[in-house]
Amino acid sequence: MSSVAASISPAANPPAAPVAPESLPDAAGRFGAFGGCYVPETLMTALQEIAAVYEAARHDPAYIAELDRHLKEFAGRPTELYFAERLTAHCGGAKIYFKREDLLHTGAHKINNALGQVLLAKRMGKPRIIAETGAGQHGVATAAVCAKFGFKCRIYMGAVDMERQSLNVFRMRLMGAEVVGVEAGQKTLKDAVNEAMRDWVTNVRDTHYILGSALGAHPYPMMVRDFHRVIGKEARAQLIEREGRLPDEVIACVGGGSNAMGVFFDFLKDESVRLVGVEAGGHGIRQGEHAARFEGGKLGVLQGCKTYILQNPDGQIELTHSVSAGLDYAAIGPEHAYYRDTGRIRYAFACDDEVMETFQLCSRLEGIIPALESTHAIVEGVKRAAQMGKDEILLINLSGRGDKDVAQVAKLLGVKLF
Numbered sequence: 001m002s003s004v005a006a007s008i009s010p011a012a013n014p015p016a017a018p019v020a021p022e023s024l025p026d027a028a029g030r031f032g033a034f035g036g037c038y039v040p041e042t043l044m045t046a047l048q049e050i051a052a053v054y055e056a057a058r059h060d061p062a063y064i065a066e067l068d069r070h071l072k073e074f075a076g077r078p079t080e081l082y083f084a085e086r087l088t089a090h091c092g093g094a095k096i097y098f099k100r101e102d103l104l105h106t107g108a109h110k111i112n113n114a115l116g117q118v119l120l121a122k123r124m125g126k127p128r129i130i131a132e133t134g135a136g137q138h139g140v141a142t143a144a145v146c147a148k149f150g151f152k153c154r155i156y157m158g159a160v161d162m163e164r165q166s167l168n169v170f171r172m173r174l175m176g177a178e179v180v181g182v183e184a185g186q187k188t189l190k191d192a193v194n195e196a197m198r199d200w201v202t203n204v205r206d207t208h209y210i211l212g213s214a215l216g217a218h219p220y221p222m223m224v225r226d227f228h229r230v231i232g233k234e235a236r237a238q239l240i241e242r243e244g245r246l247p248d249e250v251i252a253c254v255g256g257g258s259n260a261m262g263v264f265f266d267f268l269k270d271e272s273v274r275l276v277g278v279e280a281g282g283h284g285i286r287q288g289e290h291a292a293r294f295e296g297g298k299l300g301v302l303q304g305c306k307t308y309i310l311q312n313p314d315g316q317i318e319l320t321h322s323v324s325a326g327l328d329y330a331a332i333g334p335e336h337a338y339y340r341d342t343g344r345i346r347y348a349f350a351c352d353d354e355v356m357e358t359f360q361l362c363s364r365l366e367g368i369i370p371a372l373e374s375t376h377a378i379v380e381g382v383k384r385a386a387q388m389g390k391d392e393i394l395l396i397n398l399s400g401r402g403d404k405d406v407a408q409v410a411k412l413l414g415v416k417l418f
């Protein structure tokens, strides 16, 4: 796998003047210098069809009402806004609130997007769904919506990830999905995406590809973001009702970037609200040992879009590492690259050891076991809350629950479960 970093000069990427968030991406799918649509010609028609069907659907009251109904009845929206009282006392600063996406059906925010897209597939009359998955969360969400709506479903997953996440593989199969192991490359997420794209090129007439993050070719980054905007919209209204005002800071973890763009989007225009995305620092910022794309990543093209990518000078994709599989990917969503360059969103990273500690801290103080991905946001939140005043409000997006992670954590802590 190689990207085309060498052909893009940094001079092509001057800091952009701020524009209205709703005007992005442009018609070509660009967020400033990022994004776009870099795919084989055979997929262009399918992507244009998705863009057109999505554009019609998002203005169609019948589609909106149907999606809202399933988000409520099947996924469990709205999710609660939760005051983390003991964590707040522990930090001794800002009031910490969690947006409880961990309470959603299948355990994370991913169901918001899976529902939105399966309803689009229905509108397009495509009876077959494919998807890729790393940790298995997006695969489980996709398998669930396919079962519910009667779609044929095939999930591509790296062979190494299948081994690490065997419970999620079994969940998907229980719900009728075919899970295909990918033996190419590192046998992880990037390789699963390649296989899914290959399948799509071959079967594009009857198949819709439910991409799982705010990544890939246009219109995916925009569409996936829009399906998750409900997170920020709800949180904004809930905080105004609870506290009579907006938060001072919002923090979310960033894998591809979908839960973060979803919670951030409706605060982008509020200059008083600081926005912080947290990447995976893994073992530390050394080549091959982390997945913090803004710490040493370079501009390039990978799997459909132009963005920051961890790659070597030849454009070969670097190995990545994180204790949380959902953040372990070499590229970041293009909209994040744009807001990082304009300075509207700040990016930090959390390392595995901090994540392991905070995972236990949150469980012990709040009775909530967070996903390892979401724990990255809590690590930064705990640091920030201590620096902020007691009259300030910090909102953390709890993107998912940690049930899927307890076996891994037990192993890392040296606890034998079975």
Ligand SMILES: *Cc1c(COP(=O)(O)O)cnc(C)c1O
Pocket (backbone or CB within 6 Å): 107, 108, 109, 110, 137, 138, 212, 213, 214, 253, 254, 255, 256, 257, 258, 259, 260, 326, 327, 371, 373, 374, 399, 400, 401
């Ligand atoms: C998949 C996943 C993530 C990372 O994906 P984004 O697109 O960056 O949101 C974060 N948290 C949880 C719980 C996940 O399952």
